[in-house]
Structure formats: C-alpha cells, structure tokens
Amino acid sequence: xxxxxxLSLTTLAIRRHIGTLMLAIAxxxxxxxxxxxxxxxxxxxxxxxxxxVRADAPGVVPAVAVNEITRxxxxxxxATEGVTQIFSQTRExxxxxxxxxxxxxxxxxxxxxxxxxxxxxxxxxxxxxxQPRVFKFDPSQLPVYEMALTSSTLAPVDLRIFADNDLARxxxxxxxxxxxxxxxxxxxxxxxxxxxxRLQALGLDVPTVLNxxxxxxxxxxxxxxRGGDQESLTRLLGQFNDVTEIRNxxxxxxxxxxxxxxxxxxxxxxxxxxxxxxxxxxxxxxPAVKVSVQKQPDANTVQVVDxxxxxxxxxxxxxxIPADMDRTATLDESVFIRSSIQNVAVSGLTGATLAAIxxxxxLGSVRQTLIIVLxxxxxxxxxxxxxxxxxxxxNVFSLGGLALGVGVVVDNAIVMLENITAGAExxxxxxxxxxxxxxxxxxxxxxxxxxLFASTTTNLVSVLPFLLVGGFxxxxxxxxxxxxSFSVAASLIIALTVVPALSSRLLAxxxxxxxxxxxxxxxxxxxINRLTTLYSRVLGLILRRKLLVIxxxxxxxxxxxxxxxxxLPQEILPRINTGQAELRATFPPGTTVEENRxxxxxxxxxxxxxxxxEYVFTTSGGLYSALQRSVTRCGGRVVSPSSLAAMSKPxxxxxxxSWPNKFRRLAPQFGCxxxxxxx
Numbered sequence: 001x002x003x004x005x006x007l008s009l010t011t012l013a014i015r016r017h018i019g020t021l022m023l024a025i026a027x028x029x030x031x032x033x034x035x036x037x038x039x040x041x042x043x044x045x046x047x048x049x050x051x052x053v054r055a056d057a058p059g060v061v062p063a064v065a066v067n068e069i070t071r072x073x074x075x076x077x078x079a080t081e082g083v084t085q086i087f088s089q090t091r092e093x094x095x096x097x098x099x100x101x102x103x104x105x106x107x108x109x110x111x112x113x114x115x116x117x118x119x120x121x122x123x124x125x126x127x128x129x130x131q132p133r134v135f136k137f138d139p140s141q142l143p144v145y146e147m148a149l150t151s152s153t154l155a156p157v158d159l160r161i162f163a164d165n166d167l168a169r170x171x172x173x174x175x176x177x178x179x180x181x182x183x184x185x186x187x188x189x190x191x192x193x194x195x196x197x198r199l200q201a202l203g204l205d206v207p208t209v210l211n212x213x214x215x216x217x218x219x220x221x222x223x224x225x226r227g228g229d230q231e232s233l234t235r236l237l238g239q240f241n242d243v244t245e246i247r248n249x250x251x252x253x254x255x256x257x258x259x260x261x262x263x264x265x266x267x268x269x270x271x272x273x274x275x276x277x278x279x280x281x282x283x284x285x286x287p288a289v290k291v292s293v294q295k296q297p298d299a300n301t302v303q304v305v306d307x308x309x310x311x312x313x314x315x316x317x318x319x320x321i322p323a324d325m326d327r328t329a330t331l332d333e334s335v336f337i338r339s340s341i342q343n344v345a346v347s348g349l350t351g352a353t354l355a356a357i358x359x360x361x362x363l364g365s366v367r368q369t370l371i372i373v374l375x376x377x378x379x380x381x382x383x384x385x386x387x388x389x390x391x392x393x394x395n396v397f398s399l400g401g402l403a404l405g406v407g408v409v410v411d412n413a414i415v416m417l418e419n420i421t422a423g424a425e426x427x428x429x430x431x432x433x434x435x436x437x438x439x440x441x442x443x444x445x446x447x448x449x450x451x452l453f454a455s456t457t458t459n460l461v462s463v464l465p466f467l468l469v470g471g472f473x474x475x476x477x478x479x480x481x482x483x484x485s486f487s488v489a490a491s492l493i494i495a496l497t498v499v500p501a502l503s504s505r506l507l508a509x510x511x512x513x514x515x516x517x518x519x520x521x522x523x524x525x526x527x528i529n530r531l532t533t534l535y536s537r538v539l540g541l542i543l544r545r546k547l548l549v550i551x552x553x554x555x556x557x558x559x560x561x562x563x564x565x566x567x568l569p570q571e572i573l574p575r576i577n578t579g580q581a582e583l584r585a586t587f588p589p590g591t592t593v594e595e596n597r598x599x600x601x602x603x604x605x606x607x608x609x610x611x612x613x614e615y616v617f618t619t620s621g622g623l624y625s626a627l628q629r630s631v632t633r634c635g636g637r638v639v640s641p642s643s644l645a646a647m648s649k650p651x652x653x654x655x656x657x658s659w660p661n662k663f664r665r666l667a668p669q670f671g672c673x674x675x676x677x678x679x
Contacts, residue, residue, distance in 0.1 A: 010445035013497040014438065020501040024378055028463050031381025041301050041395045042337045045477040048137040049101040053077065054558035055132040057599050058210045062090045066124055069095050076121030080113050095132075143292040144182070145305050148617055156287045157274050160185030164290045171291075172314060174307040174603035176299030184281025184619070185289040186274045190243055191270045202253055204267065211253050212264075216240075243272040275380050279621040283328055290330075290619065296561040307335035332615045340396045348403040352376045355410045362528075364521045367506045370525050373412050374502065375500060379409040382490035387483060397480040405487020408459065412452055412495035420444045420503045426474045438504050445500040456492040460485055495523070596620050 013020045040047075053073065057065055070090045077099060078086060085100040101110050115134050122132075135141075149167075151159055160182070168180040194209060220233030240246050247265040264270065281290045295304040315321045355376070360369040380402055392398055420441050466481045542549050583603070587596055600620045607616045 008442070008446045008449060009496050010449055010500040011442045013501045014442050014445070014504045017505060018503045024498055027378055027381050027385065034381075034384045035394075038384070038388050039393040040300050040337060040341065041393050042301070042333060042340060044395050044397055044476060045297075045393060046476065047107050049103050049105050049107060049110070050137045051099040051101070051107070051110055052101070052135050052137060052371055053097040053114070053118065053132050054135075056094060057126070058093050058451060060093060060128070060139070062092055065090050065095055069129055071096070072124050073097055073118075073121065073132075075378045076124070077114065077117055080110070080117045082110060082113070082179060086130055111136050130578055138297065141178075141294060143331060144295050144301050144333040145293040145308050145329070147291050148288040148330055149291060149325060149326045150283050150286055150288045150328070151192040151322065151325045154322070156186040157188060159287075159289050160187055163291055166317075166320060167291060171293060171311060171321070173555070174304065174311050176295050176304035176307060177293055178296045178299075181292045181294070183279060185287070186277055189273055189275040190246060191271045191273055192246070193271070194199050194266070195267055195269070198267045202262070202267065204253055206252070208615070209251065209264070209267070211462050212249060213246075214251055231241040243270060246270055277621075278593055279619065280600075282600075282618045282620075284605070285601065286610060288617075292331075298542070302334045302337055305332060328615060328617070330615075337395075341394065341399060345399065348380075348399070348406055351403060351406050351525065355406065359410070359414065361521065363417075363421075364518075364525070365421075371417055371499055371502045372410060375413040375499055376406055376409050378498055379405065379487065379490040379494045382493060383486040385481065385499060386486040386490070390482065392479050392482060395479065397477065398483045401480050401483025401489055404484055405491065408456075408488050409494065412456065412491045416445060416448055416452065416495045416499045417503060418499065419448050421507065424503070425508045441500060441504045441507065445496075445503075445667040449496060450535040452495055453494060456488055459488045463488070593621050 011518070043415065055069065055073070057069060060069070070088050073095070074086055074088055074097065077083070079099065080099060082101050082105055083099045084102060087098045087100070099110075100116060101107070108392070111134065118132055118134060148164055148596055149159060154162065171180045173179060192213075194206065199205065199209075217240050218238050220236040220238060222236045224232050225232050247263065249264040249271050250261050251264060253260050253262065281288050293308055295301060312327065321327075329404075329615060352373075356369055356373045359372045360366075363369060365452045382404060383405060384648040387398060422444070424444070462482050463468060464483055467478060472674070585599070585601075597620050600618050603614050604618055607613050642649075
C-alpha cells in the first residue's frame with residue numbers, strides 16, 4: 001500500500017473496524033442522550049431586538065403624561081447605544097416605550113445599556129411615577145398553558161382567592177415553571193371612605209390618616225431574646241388580619257398636654273368589599289378566572305406542560321381542587337408541538353423506509369441494504385449531537401432539516417457502497433482471498449474520498465451563505481440552515497467511515513441470501529431495463545430536435561413559474577391549524593367597561609350559536625377585548641388572518657372558512673373602531 005492510503009480516513013476505518021464500531025456505539029449513546037436533553041419547542045428560540053420600558057402614573061391624564069414623563073424618557077433613552085427606533089404610547093396612568101435595535105444585536109447588552117440610561121434619567125421624572133420596568137421581548141415569556149376556572153358553587157371572589165392563594169402557589173413549584181399569572185374574577189378590597197367634614201372638625205388631615213395606616217400595617221423586628229442557654233429572634237406582628245382591626249385603628253390627635261385618641265371608624269366608613277372589576281373574563285358567558293403558566297427560558301415546553309397537568313391531577317385527587325370546579329384548557333402549546341414533531345418524525349421515518357425499500361429493489365442484497373439502513377440513523381444521531389453541542393432545540397425547523405438530511409445520507413452511502421461492491425464482486429468472481437478483498441475495498445473506498453468530499457462541500461457552500469442573511473429571517477431560519485449543514489457533514493463522516501468498515505466485514509461473508517433471484521427483484525430489474533431502453537429512445541428524439549425542445553421547456557416551465565409566483569401565498573411562517581381562532585376588537589377612547597362588556601356579550605351569543613363552536617373564552621376591558629373559540633367539528637379548516645367570521649345566524653356547513661367576511665361590516669354597529677380575527 002502507498003503512503004497515501006495509510007493516511008486515508010476510509011482505510012483507517014476499515015483496518016480499525018473495532019474502533020469504528022466503538023465510535024458508532026458512542027454516537028448512538030450520545031445521540032439518545034442529546035435527544036432527551038435537548039429543549040423541545042414549536043419554533044426556534046427567538047429573542048427580538050427590542051427592549052420595553054413600562055411605567056405607571058396613577059391618575060395622570062395622557063396630555064400631562066406626554067409632556068412630563070414620555071418625552072423626557074424618549075430624550076434620555078435616545079442616547080442608548082445601538083437604538084434605531086423609539087416607539088411610545090401614552091394612556092391614562094400608563095406609559096409604554098419600546099426601543100428597537102438592529103437584528104442580531106446583543107439584546108442582553110442592550111438591556112443593560114437601557115437600564116443604565118434609565119437610572120440616569122430617573123431624577124428628572126415626577127415623584128408620583130412608579131419605578132419604570134425594563135424588559136426584553138422574548139417568546140419564552142409567553143404562556144405555554146392557559147386554563148379557565150369556573151364553578152357553580154363558589155362566588156367570583158372566592159374563585160379568585162382560590163386561584164391566587166392555593167392554585168398558583170402549587171403550580172409555581174412545578175419544575176420549569178417561571179411564573180403563574182392570575183387574571184379575571186373579583187379581588188378582595190377593603191375600602192376606607194373618609195368623612196372630610198368629620199376630619200376638619202377634629203383638626204385632622206388625610207396624610208395623618210394615611211401615615212397611621214402605613215405605620216400600623218407592617219411587621220417589625222423585635223430583636224434578640226435571650227433566656228437561659230438559648231436565644232431567639234423575635235418579630236412584632238403588625239399587619240392587619242381582618243377588617244375589625246382596621247376599624248379599631250387608633251389615631252392620635254390633640255396636643256401633647258391634652259392628647260386624645262379616636263379610632264378610624266370615627267372618621268371613615270370602612271367596607272369589606274371587592275375591587276371594581278375592570279377586566280372581565282368569561283367562559284361561555286359565565287364568570288371565570290384565567291390561569292396562565294409561563295415556563296423558564298431553557299425549560300422543555302412539553303415537559304413543563306406535562307408537569308402542570310400532572311400537578312393538577314394530583315390536586316384533584318387530594319381534594320384541593322373542588323369537585324364541582326371546571327377546568328377548561330384554552331391554550332396548550334404541548335399539543336401543537338407534539339403534533340408538529342410527530343408529523344415531521346413520521347415523514348423522516350417514512351422517507352428512510354422508502355429509501356431502504358428502493359435500495360433493496362435496486363441492489364437486490366440484504367447485506368448492502370442493511371449497510372444503508374444503519375447509516376441513516378447513525379448520521380441522524382451525529383447531527384443531533386452537533387445540534388446539542390451548539391444549543392439548538394428540537395422544533396419544526398430543525399426536524400425539517402434532519403428530514404432533508406436523510407436524502408443526502410442515502411446518496412453518499414449508496415455512491416460509496418456501489419463503488420465498493422463493484423470491486424468486491426470482481427474479487428469474488430476471481431476467488432480472491434479475504435485479504436485481497438479487504439485491499440480491494442480499501443482501494444475502492446479511497447477512490448471516492450475526494451469526490452464525496454467535493455460534492456458534500458458543494459452542498460455546504462450552497463447552504464451556509466444563508467446564515468449571513470440578516471434581519472428577522474436570520475433569527476427564524478438559522479437553526480434550519482445549521483441543521484441541514486450538520487446533516488450534510490454527518491452524512492460525509494458516515495459515508496467515509498461506517499460504510500467502508502461495514503462493507504469490508506459484511507461483503508467478505510461467503511453466504512448469500514440469493515435475493516436477487518427472487519421474482520419481485522427480477523421483475524423490477526426487467527422493468528428498469530425497459531425503462532432505460534425507452535429513455536434512450538426518447539433522449540435520441542430530443543437530441544435531434546434540440547432547439548425545439550429548449551424553446552418548449554423555456555415556454556412551459558418558465559411561463560408557468562412566472563404565473564405561479566403571483567398565485568402562491570407569501571408568508572414567513574406556515575399556517576398552523578390550532579383549531580382556534582381569535583378576535584380582537586378595539587373601542588374608541590372613553591368607552592366604559594360596561595359598554596365593552598355589552599358588545600362582547602353579543603359577540604359571545606353569536607359565536608355560541610355556531611354548531612362547530614366548542615367554547616367561547618372572552619377577556620374584556622383594558623385596551624382591547626380578545627375573544628377565542630375552539631372548533632372541533634370543522635374538518636380541520638381554519639379562517640385566514642385577513643378574514644373575519646360572521647355570526648348573524650348559524651351556518652349550515654359547520655366550517656369556519658365558510659363564514660363570510662361580516663364582522664368588519666358589523667364592527668361600526670357594535671361601536672368598534674377596528675376588529676381583527678385570525679386563526
């Protein structure tokens with residue numbers, strides 16, 4: 001053998017076949033380890049180049065807030081390094097400012113810079129403004145599981161207390177859960193309505209009463225208590241436990257020479273009531289409480305949702321959740337993720353199975369088919385290891401890249417195997433020794449090293465430049481490009497190592513299954529021969545009329561392509577059938593919660609009249625009203641984002657897409673400025 005062959009990767013894999021086998025086993029172990037440790041999500045992890053600043057200014061009208069708060073904040077935040085655009089929104093009691101940066105910028109560094117800039121501008125803001133909150137927009141902060149709680153026996157205030165004090169406290173303990181947000185229902189509130197005339201008669205003012213409430217409603221440290229050979233830390237309990245303590249709160253007045261003491265109920269009317277309901281949550285028209293679960297950024301969405309469901313089942317069995325309480329899941333990301341991943345995985349396995357069948361029909365050898373079949377999962381596991389190393393997740397895009405990589409694996413493996421088989425068959429026909437067969441396999445595999453390396457590198461070169469594309473598309477498709485690159489690289493590694501090593505051992509076996517003599521294989525071979533003959537005749541006709549064929553191909557394929565470009569829908573992400581549709585309605589400024597709720601009640605009634613509607617979940621109040629309904633009997637058809645549902649009367653077809661675009665026409669009648677419905 002030449003010196004060149006000693007340095008060959010394929011030769012090394014053949015001669016050290018035991019080492020190659022051990023490396024293959026290591027790939028299998030590490031690959032399955034990576035599968036169970038990689039995060040699973042619907043879409044790739046995307047961090048938008050956007051920083052949000054929120055500040056609360058209770059009681060400040062928008063006209064005043066713009067001049068005193070919003071504009072000073074905009075001028076200060078404009079000095080943040082890397083900011084390209086600032087968008088602000090001011091409404092009663094709330095200031096929202098969004099800072100946009102270049103796509104691909106370091107969002108964590110931008111968050112630190114924004115926080116530092118905001119701290120320097122804090123002294124120029126009014127004292128009545130709360131501490132502004134700074135955060136980055138991260139899809140992982142969105143809820144992964146939401147449910148609506150309803151009960152026929154619990155009052156709305158008791159339902160909210162149960163969700164706040166019991167349910168949220170238990171769900172936050174689930175591994176991977178970052179936050180549990182409760183909205184809707186009725187919250188408790190103790191109202192202290194001061195009698196101003198009585199205060200003036202006693203010589204008291206409002207700050208004095210507020211200071212008395214603040215000083216009393218807090219716990220304090222009692223210091224260190226020593227007794228004998230022990231010492232303990234003490235605490236003075238001062239927080240109010242019930243409304244009676246608030247009524248009997250002592251308030252001192254008079255002079256030091258003539259002190260007097262009264263109670264709070266002498267100068268105020270104290271009511272143990274509820275907070276004014278500004279956000280109304282209903283399920284099928286009945287009062288409900290919404291529970292939203294957020295996961296930690298690095299947590300597995302499917303595992304988190306499964307953990308939440310298991311905890312709910314445990315609480316149901318233990319009796320903590322009342323038996324008459326209904327829990328309706330209005331959002332479950334794990335369902336979409338499982339469905340998407342299952343579809344992609346089934347497509348990949350189907351492709352691998354069809355590839356194995358095709359190889360078996362063409363080659364007519366069980367051993368050669370086994371080599372191809374083993375190379376597919378090994379290459380896939382190698383790609384998964386690379387994905388795990390580069391902190392990628394299992395999502396629709398990355399699994400799609402793995403499915404595309406199966407074709408490249410089969411191509412490289414078959415090219416290598418065919419060249420090895422041709423040389424091995426020649427040695428077998430000459431009754432060569434086992435050593436001669438091994439040298440022939442080494443020579444045959446070494447012949448294709450440079451060719452396979454060049455072809456695979458060409459595939460990588462055609463894909464990798466897409467990583468240089470900037471903007472929002474780079475955030476979405478970077479994992480797809482990297483996964484395809486990893487699959488192509490893994491296919492080359494397997495074709496240059498595992499395929500030659502297996503070929504050198506399996507092809508040396510004298511036993512043969514004689515599968516090529518089977519009638520199906522012979523029929524298929526005869527069919528391919530006839531097809532090849534027919535192709536030769538057609539190719540001869542084409543070559544005799546070259547100009548006519550070229551002109552026809554340009555006219556047919558080029559013209560149809562130009563026509564189809566305008567017909568194909570253009571969208572960044574594919575439409576996902578979630579079985580849900582959402583309506584958002586924006587009302588004119590000054591619309592009361594009662595008017596808002598009246599409109600949404602009418603919309604609920606119209607939606608519930610539809611035969612395909614399973615439930616209607618509504619959130620009314622604030623800037624907009626969001627209405628969501630789940631559909632289970634519409635054959636999987638969904639409404640497009642640009643169309644709206646018409647609910648003036650039940651539709652006979654039971655399909656969402658059959659509802660005409662009527663909500664836009666009904667929006668002015670409802671008093672809505674704008675109505676948008678999407679799936």
